Amino acid sequence: MCLSIPAQVISVQDDTAQVSVSGTIYTAGIQLLEEVREGDYVLLHAGFAIQVIDPGEAEETLRLFKEMNQSGEG
Amino acid sequence: MKYISEYRDRIWMNTLAGQIASCRDMEVTFMEVCGTHTAAISRFGIKTLLPAGIRLISGPGCPVCVTPVGFIDHAVGLARQQQTIITTFGDLLRVPGSTTSLEKVRAEGADVRMVYSVMEALELAHRYPDRQVIFLAIGFETTAPATAAGILCATQEKPGNFFILSAHKVMPPALEMLATEGVSIDGYLCPGHVSVITGEEIYRTIPEKYGLGCVIAGFEPADILLAILMLLRQVSEGNPRVENAYKRAVKPQGNPRALAMMNRVFEPVDTTWRGLGMVKNSGLELREEFASLDAARMIGIDLEPSREPRGCICGDILKGISKPADCNLFSKVCCPENPVGACMVSSEGSCQAAYRYEQYG
Numbered sequence: 198m199c200l201s202i203p204a205q206v207i208s209v210q211d212d213t214a215q216v217s218v219s220g221t222i223y224t225a226g227i228q229l230l231e232e233v234r235e236g237d238y239v240l241l242h243a244g245f246a247i248q249v250i251d252p253g254e255a256e257e258t259l260r261l262f263k264e265m266n267q268s269g270e271g
Numbered sequence: 272m273k274y275i276s277e278y279r280d281r282i283w284m285n286t287l288a289g290q291i292a293s294c295r296d297m298e299v300t301f302m303e304v305c306g307t308h309t310a311a312i313s314r315f316g317i318k319t320l321l322p323a324g325i326r327l328i329s330g331p332g333c334p335v336c337v338t339p340v341g342f343i344d345h346a347v348g349l350a351r352q353q354q355t356i357i358t359t360f361g362d363l364l365r366v367p368g369s370t371t372s373l374e375k376v377r378a379e380g381a382d383v384r385m386v387y388s389v390m391e392a393l394e395l396a397h398r399y400p401d402r403q404v405i406f407l408a409i410g411f412e413t414t415a416p417a418t419a420a421g422i423l424c425a426t427q428e429k430p431g432n433f434f435i436l437s438a439h440k441v442m443p444p445a446l447e448m449l450a451t452e453g454v455s456i457d458g459y460l461c462p463g464h465v466s467v468i469t470g471e472e473i474y475r476t477i478p479e480k481y482g483l484g485c486v487i488a489g490f491e492p493a494d495i496l497l498a499i500l501m502l503l504r505q506v507s508e509g510n511p512r513v514e515n516a517y518k519r520a521v522k523p524q525g526n527p528r529a530l531a532m533m534n535r536v537f538e539p540v541d542t543t544w545r546g547l548g549m550v551k552n553s554g555l556e557l558r559e560e561f562a563s564l565d566a567a568r569m570i571g572i573d574l575e576p577s578r579e580p581r582g583c584i585c586g587d588i589l590k591g592i593s594k595p596a597d598c599n600l601f602s603k604v605c606c607p608e609n610p611v612g613a614c615m616v617s618s619e620g621s622c623q624a625a626y627r628y629e630q631y632g
Contacts, residue, residue, distance in 0.1 A: 198334045198619060199307045199413040199464040203274040219272050226390060228420040229529040238274055240467060240520055244388020245417040247529060248467045248520055250274055255519035259277055266286040
C-alpha cells in the first residue's frame with residue numbers, strides 16, 4: 198500500500214500536475230508539495246505527489262555503490 | 272525507468288551481497304516493518320542473497336493486513352445501505368469480514384467501486400448527488416496526507432454527500448509496542464515512504480530506549496541490501512542509531528507540508544490493529560471540525576460483534592512471532608484465490624508473498 202513510484206512532471210496547473218510514468222500520463226495532486234517544476238521527478242502515491250526526488254542524493258547513493266564495488270575488487 | 276533501473280543493477284546487487292557476506296558469522300534478525308518491503312524482498316529474492324544467520328521477518332506494516340475485522344464489517348454494513356457507493360483501494364475488497372467481504376456484497380448488488388485516489392471518490396460524489404459516497408480511508412502516514420488533501424477539497428467544494436470511514440494508522444506507537452513486548456529482533460528496516468512524510472525523528476526513541484537500530488530503506492533491491500548492510504554494521508559496532516539509506520526521497524525533516532495537512536485534518540485516537548490489539552494513539556480520526564464528513568459519526572448502522580477467522584494466525588505473523596508456514600491453513604485452505612486471513616489477501620501480506628515467491632518458506 199505504501200508503494201509509490203517515480204514519475205516525471207510534464208506540466209503543472211493549479212493544484213494538479215500531469216506526470217509521466219514511463220510514458221503513461223497520470224494526473225497527480227500537488228497540494229502536499231511546497232514547490233514542483235516541470236521536469237522534476239516526484240514520488241506518486243494514491244493520486245498525489247508526496248515528494249520531489251533529489252537528483253543529487255540519488256547520484257550520491259550510486260557513487261557509494263561504485264566505491265564499494267571498486268574497493269571490493271582492489 | 273529513471274530512479275528504478277539504476278537501483279536494480281546486478282553489479283550493485285553483487286557488490287552489496289558481497290559486503291553482506293563478510294558478516295556471515297553474525298546471527299541477527301531484522302524486521303522489515305513495511306508491507307511494500309515484504310513484497311519487494313520476496314519478489315527480488317533478497318533472502319536468497321543473505322547468509323543463513325541473517326534473517327528478515329515481516330512486521331505490522333501492511334495496512335490491509337492490520338485492518339481489523341470490525342472495520343470490514345462496518346464497511347459491509349454501510350455498503351448494504353440504500354443509495355450508497357463505497358469506494359476503496361483494491362486490496363480491501365477481498366478481505367474477509369466476520370461473515371462476508373466487500374467483494375461478495377458487491378456480487379449481491381451493493382455498489383462497491385475500486386478507486387486509485389480519494390479524489391476519484393470526491394468526483395463520484397459530485398456525479399451522484401442523490402447518493403452517499405463513502406471512501407474507505409486506510410494506510411499509514413504515506414497515505415493519510417492524501418486523504419487529508421481530499422477532505423480539505425471536500426470542505427471547499429461541499430458536495431454534502433461525501434464521507435470517509437477512517438482506518439488510517441500511524442507507525443511509531445506500533446513499533447514501540449513491538450519493542451516493549453520484546454519481539455526478538457536486532458533492528459528495524461524502516462518504512463521508506465512513511466519516512467518520506469514523517470522524516471527521521473519518529474524513530475529517535477527506538478535506539479535510545481530499546482537499543483535497536485533503525486535504517487530507513489528504499490524499495491529497489493540495491494536500496495534494501497544497502498539498508499541491511501548498514502544495520503549489520505550498527506550491530507557489529509554495537510552502535511544502534513537512526514540512519515537513512517533512502518536519501519533521494521527521505522529528508523531528515525520529512526515533508527512538513529504533508530505532515531501539517533495530516534495533523535490539521537486528523538487527530539490521534541486509540542485504535543485496534545489485527546494482531547497487536549488496541550494500540551494507544553495509533554489511529555487517525557477526523558477532527559471535530561470535519562465531523563460532518565465522518566461516516567462513523569454521521570451514518571448510524573447496527574453492527575454485530577465481529578469474529579476473527581478460525582485457525583488463522585495472521586495476528587502472530589504480524590507481530591513477527593510466527594511465519595506463514597507455521598499456520599495449518601497456509602497453502603492448504605488459505606491461498607490468494609481463497610484467502611482466510613488478511614495476510615493472504617493483500618499482495619503485501621507476508622502470507623501471500625511467501626505463497627507466491629518463497630515456495631512456502
